[in-house]
Amino acid sequence: MRIAFYGSSLLSAYWNGAATYYRGIVRALAARGHEVTFYEPDAFDRQSHRDIDPPEWARVVVYPATEHGVAAVVAAAGEADVVVKASGVGVFDDELLAGVTAFARPDALTVFWDVDAPATLAEIRHAPDHPLRRALPGLDLVLTYGGGAPVTSAYQALGARACVPIYNALDPSTHFPVPPDPRFSADLGFLGNRLPDREERVARFFLAASARLPDRRFLLGGSGWDDRAVPPNVAKIGHVGTADHNAFNATPLAVLNIARDSMATTGFSPATRVFEAAGADACLITDAWEGIEMFLAPGEEVLVARDGRDVAEILAGLDRERAAMIGAAAGRRIRAAHTYDRRAAEVETVLAGALAARRAGAEA
Template identity: 65%
Template sequence: MNVAFFGSSLVSAYWNGAATYYRGIIRALDERGHQITFYEPDAYGRQQHRDIEDPSWARVVVYPGEGTDGVGRALDEAKSADLIVKASGVGVFDELLEAAVVNLKRPSNLVAFWDVDAPATLDRVQGNPSDPFRPLIPRYDLVLTYGGGEPVINAYKALGARECVPIYNALDPSTHFPVPPEPRFEGDLGFLGNRLPDREARVEEFFLRAAQAAPERRFLIGGSGWGDKAMPANVSYLGHVYTADHNAFNRTPMAVLNISRESMARYGFSPATRVFEAAGAGACLITDEWIGIEQFLEPDREVLVARNGDDVAAFVESLTPEIARHIGDAALKRVLSEHTYAHRVLELEQTLEGKRVAGVSLV
């Protein structure tokens, strides 16, 4: 199967939280014998902050982020693919691409909308009946999402989607795995996440409040945008942490913290890539509470679940390195057995299986 994929960026995780997900899915597709071309705009400084070179497992086409000639050429090239994907949150030309990909539909292909932030998309569309994406939803052959479970499926079907299937975040064991600790990441609790309006209040509650409640412990925060944020004295701000350093960041502190964005916590069933990155590194993970966590990791045995910042502080105060390592080892075993991108691509192939177009099977 030839796949044309329009997304934010495959080669840069800079202000691009979907990079790990894209890489895991697309690498696993390549391993299954599919050919992928990833089309991404030169925008937001991502090409200047690449953290990987063009990979061997996908062809990357970078088009200009200004003017429509470049994206037009990309669309013209993509029209011959068996599966044409428009991902959410490209950042530029989103409305153009949403309509243009639908218009590339023909009897011998499938067109799909792959939503890497379904809560945000649904909140926007449901709140604005004149949103231009709304009438396009029923025209896509299927909607894929990286989370949300039944609440997201039902919401998309209510908007006329023909089919909606979650393909959840997962682990790519070739990129996220246990490594030796690094002194620069030593501490009691680490958190990675960019500063976003939909997350900041929850970071204040689950991370900064916990740091205030445990002043003798060392807390680390990495990610873009936090430089001017007031923080307790026991918090060290690391700035942007490149993907190559994520394994060491996850492995070194006694525990690491996942904080969902508000909309994802509200919909539930939305494990962030950080959940699987941390588990893949054998980290002891503390996560904020959200519906569906037990579908991915078992609370108290493979993950610690906190209702608020006081819970986070209590976990940090009570953990020992031995207990933390036991939890991290259990999480690693679970995700390797059930939650890798190889598992997810099999689920994708099962979704596509039997979808014959012009008498040709796509898988």
């Protein structure tokens, strides 16, 4: 299949949490024989912060973040067998959605791929005139980064013909165990950009734990934290490029995953960070959210905390031997059951089902 994919960025993870997800899915689809063209805007200074070169496994088209630039790339949707508009492109999202669906061939599948379903649903649920909500009945399929039954039922109630979660996963070729790196030496590391619906949870889980353990070293990575007050035992290291993610995950005694408010409330939404950490055989501590056992076994492959007190207690009782056992178990589980190769096979099955449903409807 020829797939036209309109998303935020494949080339840059800078202020772009979906980059690892996009790369894993697109690379795996290409390995299965599909031709993917990824269209991304020159926006948010991402092109000057590229962390990969244009890959061999996808054609990447970078277009100006202008009305003219959008008009030029949406016309290319007519060349594809499957046309994907992702959420959160960040510029001209409504125009992209309208354009690609207008230019898609009558026999092509049209897909909305939501990488932040809880936020999208909150935006459109009480807005009957929202462009996406109006477009849903005409789209063949909605795919989501996560969310499980709460998300699929919500989308179908809003008019989607079908909604299927395609969860985050691991690309073993990019995320894997590496030797410790002294730059990231710490008892607990957390990596995440500063966002409005994440900051309070970072304070509650990460900073509160650091305040309870003043003799331990904590590492805070990600953009936007420069002016945030933190305890003296927290080192802020700013943006960490994807090339350093394995070392960041493999070096501390443990690493922490903190879901954003909306993801934690919805559940069934493991972040890319969960799979990246497991891929590096890191000992992962995560905040509690419904559905985690679908991916990792609490107490054996991941440690679960309800708040900063729990994080501090877990860390205080954790030694290198147990941390290594938990990290190795997580790595085995994720590499066996949750890779992007498996997700790409799921995508193929879903697309085949959508095509079959369309043909059945045409024959009825």
